[in-house]
Amino acid sequence: MTTRRIEITVGIFVALGLAALFMLAVQVSNLGEYRGGDGYEVHAYFNNIGGLKVRAPVTMAGVRVGRVTAITYDAERYQARVSFTISARYDQLPTDTQASIYTAGLLGEQYIALEPGGEDEVLRDGDVILFTQSALVLEELIGRVLVNLTGN
Template sequence: MHYSKSHATWVGFFVFLGIGALFFLALQVSNLSSFDHGDGYRLVARFENIGGLKVRSPVTVSGVRIGRVSAIDYDKKTYQAVVEMKINPTYDTLPADTSAGIYTSGLLGEQYIGLEPGGAEEYLQNGDQFEYTQSALVLEEIIGQFLFSKADELKKTDEADSQ
């Protein structure tokens, strides 16, 4: 029932430790410390195929993350995927003819949008759309193309042999 001063000190230490652990989890383990997705300007890109891109996937230039994908929608008129991304306002000097492509980090890693800056004088503004985009590579399609081209090659060499 009675508590001593040392008990109070230990309780204070315990609460401090617990709250410190919560801060550690929030800052070191999760993404609170990295770029806040609340602000930033908006850019839109249209892709034929976005593969495994997700909301919150990173947007990078030369491998450095400058923003995140904020929304993904499907345009039923043009049959294209519409990807909306929020870019950190510090990086507001993307040329107007910048192209956007969907790449994969590593063989099995997550997919991200890589931006390739162009040479235009003007910069992309809030709400602008990318002119040039490159869709995600779908592994099955590549393998399929490879097999077909291989089969064609074999057929040609067979024909050449029989002649």
């Protein structure tokens, strides 16, 4: 083995390792989404967020436009405060956009679905979405059905 051959094979090895890491970053993980700036942050208050988690998707017409970044409890309003980042490409959301928490599939993860309103003004960084719809909690729903059944 000459030094030259060793150097070349080591170079190939290191390049392969870095290429594998790059492939993991771009093809396997969510790093690809972060391209082109962060976007802007919007807040919304919900009575009940069900099982919503940080990093859950935010969708518009079923297309992912952002991610939930923080969930905190607001002690003054007795509500959950959900912050999410929307990609800067989607900066045309009206101020009366509605945010609802839905479940993907019967037992799937929960996500926020945005439905556009009719205002001309658009949402900016730090704005609060006024119209929200809480998550459906299965037990609550069953309870309501049972009350209705026994009531009649």
